[in-house]
Amino acid sequence: MTMVEKKINNSKVRLVRGDITDIDVEAFIYDITADAKLGTGYGSAIMARGGKTVQEELDAIGTCPTGEAIITGAGKMKAKHIIHVNGPKFHEPDQEGKLRSAITAALKRAEENQIKQLAFPPIGTGFYQVDLQLCTRVLVDAVSEHLKGTTGLDEVLFVALDTREFKPFEAHIGQGG
Amino acid sequence: MTKKDVSWKVQKMMELLPPKLSRQVVLSLVSCVHCGMCNEACHYVKSIPDDPKMTPSYKADQLRKIFKANHDWTGRVAPKWVGAKTPITEEDLEELKDIAFGTCTNCRRCTYNCPMGVDTATVNRVMRGLLTRVGVMPEGVWAVSKDSWEIGNQMGVLMEDYQETLEWISEELVDELGDEKAAIPxxxxxxNIVYTVNPREVKYDPRTITNAAMIFYAAGEDWTxxxxxxxxTNFGLxxxxxxxxxxxxxxxxEKFKELSGNLLVISECGHGYRSTRCEGPNWSATPQDFRMESSVTTMLRYIKEGKIKVDKTKNTEKVTFHDSCNNARSCGLYEEPRELLELVTTxxxxxxxxxxxxYCCxxxxxxxxxxxxxPRRLKSGKIKAEQLAATGAKIVVTSCHNCVDGLGDLIKHYKLDMEVKQLVDLVAExxxxxxPAEVPEEKPAEAATLAGYKILVVDDEPDMRTFLSTVFEDNGASVIEAADGEQALTLAKSEKPSLVTLDLSxxxxxxxxxxxxxRQDPQLAKLPVCIVTGRPELRKLIYDRDVPRPEGYLDKPVSEKDILVNARKILDLSE
Structure with a gap:
């Protein structure tokens, strides 16, 4: 369900509510650890809905350093690709820098792979303790800046699981992002 | 030692500590005299007596050392004397992790046995919280917490799996009972009721959901x-x-309010009940402005109100009851499960x-x-296994899913001849x-006429007295009010009421x-009493006394319907 929508040049930004691993989108972002293992949470949802091929592709790649992004298929999921980013974890130093780096890397992977539609969750703001206000601000800013330039992306979605995640996204998009 | 030598995780933990230093925590940190009373209370010490690291005071000392080094004057004046010490490396944090997570179940038995009021479990929980915030935790805690954050439940049950399980249960119930209305809405x-469960029920033990659905159906409940x-459940605890x-x-x-439910019912789960009923509003800093109760209370009410009929001769094997630490010690749910057990077992x-x-499960x-x-957990269960075996029971009943698993493991490990069940299983049996039950026509509250009865309302809060008096008077009763205990006793003797509603605090x-x-006054001993309290933890004021139980018991906030149904039932019974 779309809640907030905004046009930036020829692209669209939408804020929706739901489970990012279960929405109808071409590619979505997953916050992975450096060992490139899916783990639990959204990771187990990817395994359950997508099958074992996603982890097999990740194993072949082997690692994803902090601030980097790697791309795999999405197995049997509704999406076609997953871009795995390694954002800052817990309260490690330079959260904002690492976050910006991971988002930039994710957008670069999307452009390289001619992806038209990409969905971001708030990166690391639950279990990994990244500040939610900081993350949504940086995410909305970085995506907005990217879409103002040359891009093949038609649409970027921000996907909030619950009200806690939804509200700061809504505020930052409303502020002009 | 420079700041550069200290792990960033330690530095962050020190930043995160001050907001956690509530009065309760500080009291527990400064008042321990290391008398050793807690040792006798701890199942780890009882079962592993030769290891001093099992003592509750040793476990709490880990945070105590940090507190003294960073926040207490004694640590500044004489750090070595008072054992003030801050961890430095990530290895130090790993050691703290093993103590905080691996040697204490936060059961709070030691808290009840501490003459100084030290709440070691709360101190230990603070230490756990500091560690998890910087990513230091056992693998299982990592896995479960991530599921909770990202999937919305602690076992990572996906929406489609949850719905499929409920559909499957519904089909079975409809088949078995021959009525489409038996399906789970x-x-x-x-x-009226929004029923919430433990994901363990969905994933491993759907029988408990089936049993609950059958009970709701039999009661003609309007539920979802x-x-x-x-x-x-809530792994944050x-x-x-x-x-x-x-x-x-x-x-x-939010979901409860979106559905406009009347009462949130929490299935049998100790930490779920504590987290939802008692801790959640504090953690989320939101007022608790809706009603909720344990399914134990719901089932007991159904029997007392005649909404379901039970035949206790269907459960004739010897049963014993295990109090879950979170239901009982932390939330005061002691008597309801026992009362229910007496009604459904022989x-x-x-x-x-x-x-x-x-003792902890x-x-x-x-x-x-x-x-x-x-391995250490099973070893620590020796005292529990002995306690279970001494009952000679074939079934140990508990109202908690963690207890079901913990006790199940002990029964297997210590080769005990018993099985674990929950109250919902015995009630369904x-x-x-x-x-076939009929879907409920809501009986209007006015049906509960109280004409001819005199009711004494005892409460120190004027608003509560006004509310109760208005409800009773609108239904035909005459009401007298007392604002304190002395006045209540005087009026009870002089006015001879038919019923007393009594606040505890x-x-x-x-x-x-x-x-x-x-109860001790021959002139008043038979006077029916309905307790109406906003502090369920005070029920021990009643149940710890060697006097018969009250005829009714209601938790505030109380609805008009609840108070009328209870008053009517009590007055009918007293006749």
């Missing part, structure tokens, strides 16, 4: 289960992460010690998710299905003393 708006925000705890609570609260045997003195505090500590003579005086 999902996301029904304006239902939510499609999201259905997990009443175990990991010490208040932010996660508050967020999970908000999922339940041979109930208490285990000793019981109630607040009961070993599965609490998230211990079942921490496989690396399993004893259920007498006379005819009052200045001067509290409700417990008033109740005991009524």
């Amino acid at each position: 999902i996301d029904k708006k304006n239902a 289960m939510p499609s999201f925000g259905w997990d009443q 175990f990991s010490g992460d208040d932010v996660m705890g508050g967020n999970i609570y908000k999922h339940l609260e 041979d109930f045997q208490e285990m000793y010690p019981n109630r607040q003195e009961n 070993t599965g609490g505090g998230g211990a079942m998710s921490m496989a690396e500590y399993t 004893a259920l007498v299905m006379e005819k 009052m200045p001067g003579k509290d409700g417990g003393e008033v109740y005991a005086s009524i």
Whole structure:
């Protein structure tokens, strides 16, 4: 369900509510650890809905350093690709820098792979303790800046699981992002 | 030692500590005199007596050292003397992790036995919370917490799997009972009851959901289960992460309000009940402005109100009852499960010690998710195994899923001849299905006429007195009011009321003393009493006394319907 929508040049930004691993989108972002293992949470949802091929592709790649992004298929999921980013974890130093780096890397992977539609969750703001206000601000800013330039992306979605995640996204998009 | 030599994780933990230093925590940190009373209370010490690291004071000392080094004057003046010390390396944090997660289930038995009021479990939870915030935790805690944050329930049950399970249960119930109305309603708006469960029930033990659905059907209840925000458990209690705890609570609260339910019912789960009923509003910093109760209370009410009929001769094997630490010690749910057991079984045997003195099942505090500590956990269960065996019971009943797993493990490990059941299983077993239940026509509250009765309302809060008096008077009763215990006893003697509603927490003579005086006075002993309290933890004021139980018991906030149904029932019974 779309809640907030905004046009930036020829692209669209939408804020929706739901489970990012279960929405109808071409590619979505997953916050992975450096060992490139899916783990639990959204990771187990990817395994359950997508099958074992996603982890097999990740194993072949082997690692994803902090601030980097790697791309795999999405197995049997509704999406076609997953871009795995390694954002800052817990309260490690330079959260904002690492976050910006991971988002930039994710957008670069999307452009390289001619992806038209990409969905971001708030990166690391639950279990990994990244500040939610900081993350949504940086995410909305970085995506907005990217879409103002040359891009093949038609649409970027921000996907909030619950009200806690939804509200700061809504505020930052409303502020002009 | 420069700041550069200290791990960033330690530095962050020191930054995160001050907001956690509530009065309760500071009191527990400064008042321990290391008298050793807690040792006698701890199942780890009882079962592993030769290891001094098992003592509750040693466990709490880990945070105490940090507190003294960073926040207490004694640590500044004489750091070595008072053992002030701050961890430095990540290895130090690993050691703290093993103590905080691997040697304590946060059962709070030691808290009840500490003459200084030290709440070691709360101190230990603070330590856990600091560690998890910087990513130091057992693998199982990592896995479960991530599921809770990202999937919305602690076992990572996907929406489609949850719905499929409920559909499958519904099909079975409809087949078995021959009535389409036996199906589980999902996301029904304006239902009387919104029923929330433990994901363990969905994933491993759907029988408990089937049994609950059958009981709701037999009672003709207007109920529903939510499609999201259905997990009443909360791993934030175990990991010490208040932010996660508050967020999970908000999922339940928001869905409940979206559905416009009347009463949130929490299936049998100790930490779920504590987290949702008692801790969630604090963690999320939101007022608790809706009603909720344990399914134990719901089932007991159904029997008392005649909504379901039970035949206790269907459960004739000897049963004993295990008090879950979170239900009992932390939330005061002692008597309701026992009362229910007496109604649905023929041979109930208490285990000793019981109630607040009961020993931990070993599965609490998230211990079942921490496989690396399993050998120590099983060893620590020796005292529990002996306690279980001494009852001679074939069934141990508990109202908690962690206890079900913890006790199940001990029964297997110590080769005990018994099985674990929950109250919902025994109630469903004893259920007498006379005819397909009819979906409920709400009886208007006005039907409960109270004409001719005189009711004494005792409460120190004027608003509460006005509310209760208005409800009773609108239904035909005459009402007299008392604002304190002394006045209540005087009026009870002079006015000879038919019923007393009694608040527990009052200045001067509290409700417990008033109740005991009524029961011990030959002139008043038969006077029916309905307790109406906003502080369920005070029920021990009543139940710890050697006097008959009150005829009714209601938790505030209380609805007009609840108070009328109870008053009518009590007055009918008294006749």
